[in-house]
Amino acid sequence: MQPSGNAPHSDSRRLEGQNDWPSTDLIGSDRRGLPPAGPEGDTDAVLAVLQEVPDPEVPAVSVVELGIVRDIDWVEGRLRVQVTPTYSGCPATEAIEQHIEEALVTAGYADPLIERRLSPAWTTDWITPGGREKLRAFGIAPPVGSAAKRSLLGEDPVVPCPLCGSEHTERVSEFGSTACKALYRCRDCLEPFDYFKCL
Amino acid sequence: MQNVSQITRTPLTEYLLRLGDSVLVLGQRHAELCGKAPALEEEMALMNVGLDLFGQARNWLTYAAEQINAEQAGSELDADALAFKRDAQDFRNLLLVEQPNGDFADTMARQFLFDAWHVPLLEGLAQASDPRIAEVAAKSLKEATYHLRRSSEWVVRLGDGTEESRARMQRAIDNLWRFTGELVQFDEVDQAMADAGLAPDAGTLVARWKATVEKVLEAATLSHPPFDAWMYTGGKTGHHTEHLGFLLAEMQYLPRTYPDATVW
Numbered sequence: 001m002q003p004s005g006n007a008p009h010s011d012s013r014r015l016e017g018q019n020d021w022p023s024t025d026l027i028g029s030d031r032r033g034l035p036p037a038g039p040e041g042d043t044d045a046v047l048a049v050l051q052e053v054p055d056p057e058v059p060a061v062s063v064v065e066l067g068i069v070r071d072i073d074w075v076e077g078r079l080r081v082q083v084t085p086t087y088s089g090c091p092a093t094e095a096i097e098q099h100i101e102e103a104l105v106t107a108g109y110a111d112p113l114i115e116r117r118l119s120p121a122w123t124t125d126w127i128t129p130g131g132r133e134k135l136r137a138f139g140i141a142p143p144v145g146s147a148a149k150r151s152l153l154g155e156d157p158v159v160p161c162p163l164c165g166s167e168h169t170e171r172v173s174e175f176g177s178t179a180c181k182a183l184y185r186c187r188d189c190l191e192p193f194d195y196f197k198c199l
Numbered sequence: 200m201q202n203v204s205q206i207t208r209t210p211l212t213e214y215l216l217r218l219g220d221s222v223l224v225l226g227q228r229h230a231e232l233c234g235k236a237p238a239l240e241e242e243m244a245l246m247n248v249g250l251d252l253f254g255q256a257r258n259w260l261t262y263a264a265e266q267i268n269a270e271q272a273g274s275e276l277d278a279d280a281l282a283f284k285r286d287a288q289d290f291r292n293l294l295l296v297e298q299p300n301g302d303f304a305d306t307m308a309r310q311f312l313f314d315a316w317h318v319p320l321l322e323g324l325a326q327a328s329d330p331r332i333a334e335v336a337a338k339s340l341k342e343a344t345y346h347l348r349r350s351s352e353w354v355v356r357l358g359d360g361t362e363e364s365r366a367r368m369q370r371a372i373d374n375l376w377r378f379t380g381e382l383v384q385f386d387e388v389d390q391a392m393a394d395a396g397l398a399p400d401a402g403t404l405v406a407r408w409k410a411t412v413e414k415v416l417e418a419a420t421l422s423h424p425p426f427d428a429w430m431y432t433g434g435k436t437g438h439h440t441e442h443l444g445f446l447l448a449e450m451q452y453l454p455r456t457y458p459d460a461t462v463w
Contacts, residue, residue, distance in 0.1 A: 179248075
Protein backbone atom coordinates (compact mmCIF):
# COMPACT_ATOMS: atom_id res chain seq x y z
CA MET A 1 0.00 0.00 0.00
CA GLN A 2 1.34 3.40 -0.85
CA PRO A 3 0.08 6.32 1.20
CA SER A 4 -1.22 9.06 -1.01
CA GLY A 5 -2.42 12.51 -0.23
CA ASN A 6 -3.11 13.77 3.23
CA ALA A 7 -4.64 11.26 5.58
CA PRO A 8 -7.57 12.63 7.59
CA HIS A 9 -6.55 14.23 10.80
CA SER A 10 -7.90 12.59 13.92
CA ASP A 11 -7.50 14.57 17.10
CA SER A 12 -9.59 12.20 19.14
CA ARG A 13 -6.90 9.56 19.13
CA ARG A 14 -4.07 11.88 19.99
CA LEU A 15 -2.78 13.25 23.23
CA GLU A 16 -2.02 16.89 23.80
CA GLY A 17 1.43 18.07 22.74
CA GLN A 18 1.72 15.29 20.23
CA ASN A 19 5.00 16.55 18.80
CA ASP A 20 6.69 16.84 22.18
CA TRP A 21 8.08 13.36 22.19
CA PRO A 22 8.28 11.96 25.71
CA SER A 23 11.79 11.20 26.84
CA THR A 24 10.66 8.22 28.87
CA ASP A 25 10.10 4.85 27.31
CA LEU A 26 6.40 4.41 26.78
CA ILE A 27 6.77 0.89 25.50
CA GLY A 28 5.42 -1.56 28.01
CA SER A 29 4.58 1.15 30.52
CA ASP A 30 1.18 1.64 32.12
CA ARG A 31 -1.19 2.53 29.30
CA ARG A 32 -4.35 3.03 31.36
CA GLY A 33 -6.05 6.25 30.36
CA LEU A 34 -4.70 6.16 26.81
CA PRO A 35 -7.24 6.16 24.02
CA PRO A 36 -8.05 2.85 22.32
CA ALA A 37 -6.28 2.07 19.06
CA GLY A 38 -8.15 1.81 15.78
CA PRO A 39 -9.37 -1.68 14.89
CA GLU A 40 -7.16 -4.15 13.07
CA GLY A 41 -7.21 -3.48 9.34
CA ASP A 42 -8.03 0.22 9.74
CA THR A 43 -4.92 1.57 7.98
CA ASP A 44 -6.47 5.03 7.70
CA ALA A 45 -6.50 5.30 11.49
CA VAL A 46 -2.81 4.38 11.58
CA LEU A 47 -2.04 6.84 8.79
CA ALA A 48 -3.80 9.56 10.77
CA VAL A 49 -1.41 8.91 13.65
CA LEU A 50 1.67 8.82 11.42
CA GLN A 51 0.52 11.97 9.64
CA GLU A 52 1.39 13.77 12.88
CA VAL A 53 4.93 12.38 13.10
CA PRO A 54 7.28 15.00 11.64
CA ASP A 55 10.53 14.23 9.87
CA PRO A 56 13.20 15.21 12.43
CA GLU A 57 15.36 17.03 9.87
CA VAL A 58 12.56 18.58 7.83
CA PRO A 59 9.82 19.01 10.45
CA ALA A 60 7.57 20.82 7.97
CA VAL A 61 6.54 17.46 6.52
CA SER A 62 5.36 14.27 8.15
CA VAL A 63 6.80 10.84 7.56
CA VAL A 64 3.68 10.05 5.53
CA GLU A 65 4.05 13.12 3.31
CA LEU A 66 7.72 12.32 2.81
CA GLY A 67 6.68 8.92 1.45
CA ILE A 68 8.89 6.85 3.73
CA VAL A 69 5.99 4.89 5.30
CA ARG A 70 5.82 2.01 2.83
CA ASP A 71 3.36 -0.46 4.28
CA ILE A 72 0.93 -0.91 7.13
CA ASP A 73 -0.46 -4.31 8.05
CA TRP A 74 -1.09 -6.64 10.97
CA VAL A 75 0.93 -9.74 11.82
CA GLU A 76 -0.98 -12.05 14.16
CA GLY A 77 -2.87 -9.13 15.57
CA ARG A 78 0.22 -6.97 15.94
CA LEU A 79 0.45 -3.76 13.94
CA ARG A 80 3.42 -3.66 11.54
CA VAL A 81 4.68 -0.49 9.89
CA GLN A 82 7.39 -0.71 7.24
CA VAL A 83 9.60 2.34 6.85
CA THR A 84 12.28 3.02 4.23
CA PRO A 85 15.27 5.33 4.74
CA THR A 86 15.69 8.29 2.40
CA TYR A 87 19.48 7.77 2.12
CA SER A 88 21.60 4.77 3.20
CA GLY A 89 23.36 6.84 5.82
CA CYS A 90 20.44 9.02 6.91
CA PRO A 91 21.24 9.72 10.58
CA ALA A 92 17.55 10.25 11.34
CA THR A 93 16.57 6.68 10.45
CA GLU A 94 16.64 5.36 14.03
CA ALA A 95 15.03 8.52 15.41
CA ILE A 96 12.21 8.30 12.88
CA GLU A 97 11.53 4.67 13.75
CA GLN A 98 11.52 5.53 17.44
CA HIS A 99 9.18 8.49 16.93
CA ILE A 100 6.79 6.34 14.91
CA GLU A 101 6.79 3.66 17.59
CA GLU A 102 6.16 6.22 20.34
CA ALA A 103 3.35 7.87 18.41
CA LEU A 104 1.67 4.52 17.80
CA VAL A 105 2.00 3.39 21.41
CA THR A 106 0.68 6.73 22.58
CA ALA A 107 -2.28 6.25 20.24
CA GLY A 108 -3.03 2.90 21.83
CA TYR A 109 -1.34 0.44 19.49
CA ALA A 110 0.38 -2.04 21.78
CA ASP A 111 3.88 -3.13 20.86
CA PRO A 112 3.90 -2.18 17.15
CA LEU A 113 6.48 -3.75 14.84
CA ILE A 114 8.57 -1.15 13.04
CA GLU A 115 10.49 -2.72 10.17
CA ARG A 116 13.12 -1.15 7.95
CA ARG A 117 12.79 -1.87 4.28
CA LEU A 118 15.37 -1.00 1.60
CA SER A 119 13.57 -2.12 -1.53
CA PRO A 120 12.20 -0.52 -3.59
CA ALA A 121 14.59 2.34 -2.86
CA TRP A 122 12.96 5.57 -1.75
CA THR A 123 12.41 8.18 -4.44
CA THR A 124 11.42 11.82 -4.13
CA ASP A 125 8.53 10.91 -6.47
CA TRP A 126 6.85 9.52 -3.33
CA ILE A 127 6.67 12.93 -1.63
CA THR A 128 2.97 13.75 -1.68
CA PRO A 129 1.62 16.88 -3.41
CA GLY A 130 0.69 18.23 0.01
CA GLY A 131 4.20 17.47 1.24
CA ARG A 132 5.74 19.35 -1.68
CA GLU A 133 3.62 22.40 -0.94
CA LYS A 134 4.63 22.31 2.74
CA LEU A 135 8.30 22.08 1.76
CA ARG A 136 7.93 25.16 -0.42
CA ALA A 137 6.12 27.07 2.33
CA PHE A 138 8.92 26.06 4.72
CA GLY A 139 11.52 27.60 2.36
CA ILE A 140 12.80 24.38 0.77
CA ALA A 141 12.37 24.08 -2.99
CA PRO A 142 10.66 20.72 -3.68
CA PRO A 143 12.14 18.30 -6.24
CA VAL A 144 11.70 19.47 -9.83
CA GLY A 145 10.27 16.85 -12.18
CA SER A 146 10.65 13.14 -11.57
CA ALA A 147 13.70 11.15 -10.54
CA ALA A 148 14.61 10.46 -14.17
CA LYS A 149 18.27 9.90 -14.82
CA ARG A 150 20.30 12.97 -15.64
CA SER A 151 23.40 13.05 -17.80
CA LEU A 152 26.69 13.17 -15.93
CA LEU A 153 27.67 16.72 -16.78
CA GLY A 154 24.22 17.78 -17.91
CA GLU A 155 22.38 20.98 -17.17
CA ASP A 156 20.78 21.53 -13.78
CA PRO A 157 16.99 21.69 -13.68
CA VAL A 158 15.40 25.11 -13.27
CA VAL A 159 14.64 25.36 -9.55
CA PRO A 160 12.23 28.20 -8.73
CA CYS A 161 13.08 30.18 -5.60
CA PRO A 162 10.70 29.06 -2.81
CA LEU A 163 10.72 32.59 -1.38
CA CYS A 164 10.08 34.88 -4.37
CA GLY A 165 9.23 32.37 -7.12
CA SER A 166 11.98 33.60 -9.47
CA GLU A 167 13.46 31.02 -11.84
CA HIS A 168 16.66 33.04 -11.92
CA THR A 169 18.51 30.75 -9.48
CA GLU A 170 21.87 28.97 -9.40
CA ARG A 171 23.30 25.95 -7.63
CA VAL A 172 25.98 26.72 -5.04
CA SER A 173 26.71 23.15 -3.94
CA GLU A 174 25.44 19.69 -4.84
CA PHE A 175 24.99 18.98 -1.13
CA GLY A 176 23.21 21.28 1.33
CA SER A 177 22.40 21.01 5.02
CA THR A 178 21.59 17.30 4.62
CA ALA A 179 22.42 14.62 2.06
CA CYS A 180 18.95 14.93 0.52
CA LYS A 181 19.32 18.62 -0.29
CA ALA A 182 21.44 20.84 -2.54
CA LEU A 183 22.30 24.46 -1.81
CA TYR A 184 20.94 27.09 -4.20
CA ARG A 185 20.91 30.86 -4.40
CA CYS A 186 18.28 33.16 -5.87
CA ARG A 187 19.82 35.78 -8.15
CA ASP A 188 16.78 38.05 -7.84
CA CYS A 189 15.96 38.16 -4.13
CA LEU A 190 19.55 37.07 -3.33
CA GLU A 191 18.42 34.60 -0.66
CA PRO A 192 20.16 31.23 -0.35
CA PHE A 193 17.82 28.24 -0.11
CA ASP A 194 17.82 24.46 0.13
CA TYR A 195 16.62 22.36 -2.80
CA PHE A 196 15.27 18.87 -2.12
CA LYS A 197 17.12 16.89 -4.79
CA CYS A 198 15.43 14.44 -7.10
CA LEU A 199 16.43 10.93 -6.10
CA MET B 200 35.55 -11.61 22.15
CA GLN B 201 35.31 -13.47 18.87
CA ASN B 202 38.53 -13.52 16.89
CA VAL B 203 37.32 -11.80 13.75
CA SER B 204 40.52 -12.44 11.83
CA GLN B 205 39.71 -16.17 11.84
CA ILE B 206 36.40 -15.80 10.05
CA THR B 207 35.42 -18.12 7.26
CA ARG B 208 36.13 -16.86 3.79
CA THR B 209 33.81 -17.69 0.95
CA PRO B 210 33.73 -15.69 -2.29
CA LEU B 211 30.48 -14.06 -1.16
CA THR B 212 31.72 -12.95 2.28
CA GLU B 213 35.06 -11.92 0.82
CA TYR B 214 33.32 -9.84 -1.83
CA LEU B 215 30.90 -8.26 0.66
CA LEU B 216 33.87 -7.26 2.82
CA ARG B 217 35.53 -5.67 -0.22
CA LEU B 218 32.39 -3.66 -0.94
CA GLY B 219 31.80 -2.69 2.68
CA ASP B 220 35.42 -1.96 3.58
CA SER B 221 36.01 0.26 0.54
CA VAL B 222 33.09 2.56 1.33
CA LEU B 223 33.87 2.45 5.06
CA VAL B 224 37.50 3.51 4.61
CA LEU B 225 36.60 6.18 2.06
CA GLY B 226 33.89 7.45 4.43
CA GLN B 227 36.48 7.67 7.22
CA ARG B 228 38.77 9.73 4.94
CA HIS B 229 35.85 12.14 4.55
CA ALA B 230 35.30 12.24 8.31
CA GLU B 231 38.94 13.29 8.75
CA LEU B 232 38.11 16.48 6.83
CA CYS B 233 35.42 17.56 9.29
CA GLY B 234 36.33 21.10 10.29
CA LYS B 235 39.17 21.26 7.75
CA ALA B 236 37.49 21.62 4.35
CA PRO B 237 38.45 24.60 2.17
CA ALA B 238 34.94 26.11 2.22
CA LEU B 239 31.77 25.68 4.24
CA GLU B 240 29.79 24.37 1.25
CA GLU B 241 32.46 21.80 0.49
CA GLU B 242 32.65 20.79 4.12
CA MET B 243 28.92 19.99 4.10
CA ALA B 244 29.24 18.15 0.81
CA LEU B 245 32.19 16.08 2.02
CA MET B 246 30.41 15.16 5.25
CA ASN B 247 27.22 14.22 3.41
CA VAL B 248 29.09 12.07 0.91
CA GLY B 249 30.91 10.44 3.84
CA LEU B 250 27.59 9.80 5.54
CA ASP B 251 26.24 8.11 2.43
CA LEU B 252 29.34 5.93 2.32
CA PHE B 253 29.01 4.96 6.00
CA GLY B 254 25.36 4.04 5.43
CA GLN B 255 26.34 1.87 2.48
CA ALA B 256 29.13 0.30 4.54
CA ARG B 257 26.67 -0.61 7.27
CA ASN B 258 24.36 -2.27 4.74
CA TRP B 259 27.16 -4.32 3.16
CA LEU B 260 28.88 -5.25 6.41
CA THR B 261 25.58 -6.22 8.07
CA TYR B 262 25.01 -8.68 5.23
CA ALA B 263 28.62 -9.90 5.44
CA ALA B 264 28.24 -10.50 9.20
CA GLU B 265 25.00 -12.41 8.68
CA GLN B 266 26.65 -14.61 6.06
CA ILE B 267 29.65 -15.30 8.29
CA ASN B 268 27.39 -16.09 11.26
CA ALA B 269 25.38 -18.50 9.12
CA GLU B 270 28.50 -20.29 7.93
CA GLN B 271 30.37 -20.44 11.20
CA ALA B 272 28.88 -21.97 14.34
CA GLY B 273 29.04 -19.67 17.35
CA SER B 274 29.82 -16.58 15.30
CA GLU B 275 27.93 -13.52 16.52
CA LEU B 276 29.38 -10.75 14.41
CA ASP B 277 27.63 -7.58 13.35
CA ALA B 278 28.63 -4.62 11.19
CA ASP B 279 30.25 -2.81 14.13
CA ALA B 280 32.38 -5.84 15.04
CA LEU B 281 33.65 -6.03 11.47
CA ALA B 282 34.35 -2.30 11.33
CA PHE B 283 36.01 -1.89 14.70
CA LYS B 284 37.52 -5.24 15.65
CA ARG B 285 39.56 -6.17 12.61
CA ASP B 286 43.12 -5.12 11.91
CA ALA B 287 44.53 -3.78 8.66
CA GLN B 288 45.41 -7.17 7.17
CA ASP B 289 41.79 -8.25 7.56
CA PHE B 290 40.45 -5.28 5.62
CA ARG B 291 39.60 -5.87 1.97
CA ASN B 292 39.24 -2.28 0.76
CA LEU B 293 40.82 -0.93 -2.41
CA LEU B 294 44.24 0.70 -2.00
CA LEU B 295 42.88 3.80 -3.74
CA VAL B 296 40.44 4.71 -0.95
CA GLU B 297 42.99 4.49 1.87
CA GLN B 298 45.32 7.06 0.26
CA PRO B 299 45.62 10.26 2.33
CA ASN B 300 43.42 13.28 1.68
CA GLY B 301 46.36 15.41 0.53
CA ASP B 302 45.19 18.71 -0.92
CA PHE B 303 41.68 19.28 -2.28
CA ALA B 304 42.75 18.13 -5.75
CA ASP B 305 44.02 14.84 -4.28
CA THR B 306 40.76 14.38 -2.36
CA MET B 307 38.55 15.04 -5.38
CA ALA B 308 40.71 13.05 -7.83
CA ARG B 309 40.55 10.04 -5.50
CA GLN B 310 36.79 10.47 -5.22
CA PHE B 311 36.35 10.79 -8.97
CA LEU B 312 38.44 7.73 -9.84
CA PHE B 313 36.44 5.77 -7.25
CA ASP B 314 33.01 7.12 -8.28
CA ALA B 315 33.67 6.43 -11.97
CA TRP B 316 34.09 2.76 -10.99
CA HIS B 317 31.51 2.66 -8.20
CA VAL B 318 28.55 3.73 -10.35
CA PRO B 319 28.86 1.04 -13.07
CA LEU B 320 29.71 -1.53 -10.38
CA LEU B 321 26.52 -0.71 -8.48
CA GLU B 322 24.50 -0.74 -11.70
CA GLY B 323 25.71 -4.29 -12.24
CA LEU B 324 25.16 -5.32 -8.63
CA ALA B 325 21.61 -3.92 -8.74
CA GLN B 326 20.90 -6.69 -11.29
CA ALA B 327 22.34 -9.43 -9.06
CA SER B 328 20.38 -12.64 -8.61
CA ASP B 329 20.78 -12.23 -4.83
CA PRO B 330 17.94 -9.85 -3.83
CA ARG B 331 19.83 -8.54 -0.79
CA ILE B 332 22.81 -7.48 -2.92
CA ALA B 333 20.45 -6.01 -5.51
CA GLU B 334 18.53 -3.88 -3.01
CA VAL B 335 21.60 -2.50 -1.22
CA ALA B 336 23.20 -1.71 -4.59
CA ALA B 337 20.06 -0.04 -5.98
CA LYS B 338 19.90 2.17 -2.89
CA SER B 339 23.62 3.00 -3.04
CA LEU B 340 23.49 3.71 -6.77
CA LYS B 341 21.19 6.69 -6.34
CA GLU B 342 23.68 8.22 -3.93
CA ALA B 343 26.79 7.33 -5.94
CA THR B 344 25.31 9.01 -9.01
CA TYR B 345 25.35 12.34 -7.15
CA HIS B 346 28.84 11.63 -5.85
CA LEU B 347 30.12 11.07 -9.39
CA ARG B 348 28.39 14.19 -10.63
CA ARG B 349 30.03 16.30 -7.95
CA SER B 350 33.52 14.79 -8.20
CA SER B 351 33.43 15.04 -12.02
CA GLU B 352 32.56 18.70 -11.77
CA TRP B 353 35.48 19.34 -9.43
CA VAL B 354 37.94 17.50 -11.68
CA VAL B 355 36.81 19.66 -14.60
CA ARG B 356 36.72 22.87 -12.56
CA LEU B 357 40.22 22.42 -11.18
CA GLY B 358 41.69 20.81 -14.31
CA ASP B 359 40.28 23.46 -16.64
CA GLY B 360 40.96 26.15 -14.08
CA THR B 361 43.97 28.22 -13.14
CA GLU B 362 47.56 27.24 -13.83
CA GLU B 363 47.92 26.27 -10.17
CA SER B 364 44.70 24.25 -9.89
CA ARG B 365 45.39 22.49 -13.17
CA ALA B 366 48.90 21.50 -12.10
CA ARG B 367 47.59 20.16 -8.79
CA MET B 368 44.78 18.14 -10.34
CA GLN B 369 47.12 16.69 -12.98
CA ARG B 370 49.59 15.73 -10.26
CA ALA B 371 46.79 14.12 -8.23
CA ILE B 372 45.60 12.03 -11.19
CA ASP B 373 49.17 10.98 -11.99
CA ASN B 374 49.89 10.01 -8.36
CA LEU B 375 46.68 8.07 -7.79
CA TRP B 376 46.67 6.33 -11.15
CA ARG B 377 48.87 3.45 -9.93
CA PHE B 378 46.13 2.44 -7.46
CA THR B 379 43.40 2.13 -10.10
CA GLY B 380 44.50 -1.25 -11.47
CA GLU B 381 42.69 -3.00 -8.63
CA LEU B 382 39.38 -1.49 -9.67
CA VAL B 383 39.32 -3.34 -12.94
CA GLN B 384 41.63 -6.34 -12.52
CA PHE B 385 39.46 -9.33 -11.67
CA ASP B 386 40.82 -12.01 -9.35
CA GLU B 387 39.24 -15.39 -8.54
CA VAL B 388 36.80 -13.86 -6.03
CA ASP B 389 35.54 -11.23 -8.51
CA GLN B 390 35.29 -13.89 -11.20
CA ALA B 391 33.42 -16.35 -8.96
CA MET B 392 30.90 -13.64 -8.11
CA ALA B 393 30.45 -12.67 -11.78
CA ASP B 394 30.09 -16.33 -12.79
CA ALA B 395 27.41 -16.82 -10.15
CA GLY B 396 25.42 -13.87 -11.49
CA LEU B 397 26.04 -11.92 -8.29
CA ALA B 398 28.31 -9.21 -9.72
CA PRO B 399 28.97 -7.56 -13.10
CA ASP B 400 31.52 -9.12 -15.44
CA ALA B 401 34.86 -7.46 -16.09
CA GLY B 402 34.17 -6.41 -19.67
CA THR B 403 31.23 -4.12 -18.95
CA LEU B 404 32.74 -2.65 -15.81
CA VAL B 405 36.13 -1.87 -17.37
CA ALA B 406 34.60 -0.33 -20.48
CA ARG B 407 32.28 1.92 -18.48
CA TRP B 408 35.04 2.98 -16.08
CA LYS B 409 37.46 3.86 -18.88
CA ALA B 410 34.79 5.75 -20.83
CA THR B 411 33.87 7.94 -17.85
CA VAL B 412 37.49 8.62 -16.92
CA GLU B 413 38.40 9.60 -20.50
CA LYS B 414 35.32 11.77 -20.98
CA VAL B 415 35.80 13.74 -17.78
CA LEU B 416 39.58 14.11 -18.04
CA GLU B 417 39.17 15.33 -21.61
CA ALA B 418 36.64 17.94 -20.46
CA ALA B 419 39.15 18.87 -17.74
CA THR B 420 41.93 19.25 -20.36
CA LEU B 421 43.96 16.70 -18.39
CA SER B 422 45.92 13.65 -19.45
CA HIS B 423 46.34 10.32 -17.70
CA PRO B 424 49.00 7.61 -17.64
CA PRO B 425 48.25 4.58 -19.83
CA PHE B 426 45.60 2.14 -18.61
CA ASP B 427 48.18 -0.65 -18.81
CA ALA B 428 50.74 1.19 -16.68
CA TRP B 429 52.29 -0.73 -13.77
CA MET B 430 49.82 -0.87 -10.90
CA TYR B 431 49.95 -1.51 -7.17
CA THR B 432 47.58 -4.27 -6.07
CA GLY B 433 46.83 -6.13 -2.84
CA GLY B 434 44.11 -4.19 -1.06
CA LYS B 435 41.47 -6.73 -2.03
CA THR B 436 43.51 -9.50 -0.41
CA GLY B 437 44.58 -7.58 2.70
CA HIS B 438 48.00 -6.30 1.57
CA HIS B 439 47.68 -2.60 2.23
CA THR B 440 49.77 0.54 1.93
CA GLU B 441 51.20 2.02 5.12
CA HIS B 442 48.32 4.50 5.40
CA LEU B 443 45.53 2.12 6.41
CA GLY B 444 46.87 1.30 9.88
CA PHE B 445 46.91 4.96 10.92
CA LEU B 446 43.39 5.47 9.60
CA LEU B 447 42.10 2.45 11.53
CA ALA B 448 43.92 3.51 14.69
CA GLU B 449 41.86 6.68 14.79
CA MET B 450 38.61 5.11 13.60
CA GLN B 451 38.77 2.19 16.03
CA TYR B 452 40.23 3.98 19.05
CA LEU B 453 37.04 4.51 21.03
CA PRO B 454 35.36 1.10 20.62
CA ARG B 455 38.68 -0.64 21.32
CA THR B 456 39.40 1.45 24.40
CA TYR B 457 35.91 0.89 25.79
CA PRO B 458 34.93 -2.47 24.28
CA ASP B 459 31.22 -3.16 23.98
CA ALA B 460 30.26 0.07 25.74
CA THR B 461 26.69 1.05 24.97
CA VAL B 462 27.03 4.66 26.13
CA TRP B 463 30.11 6.66 25.20
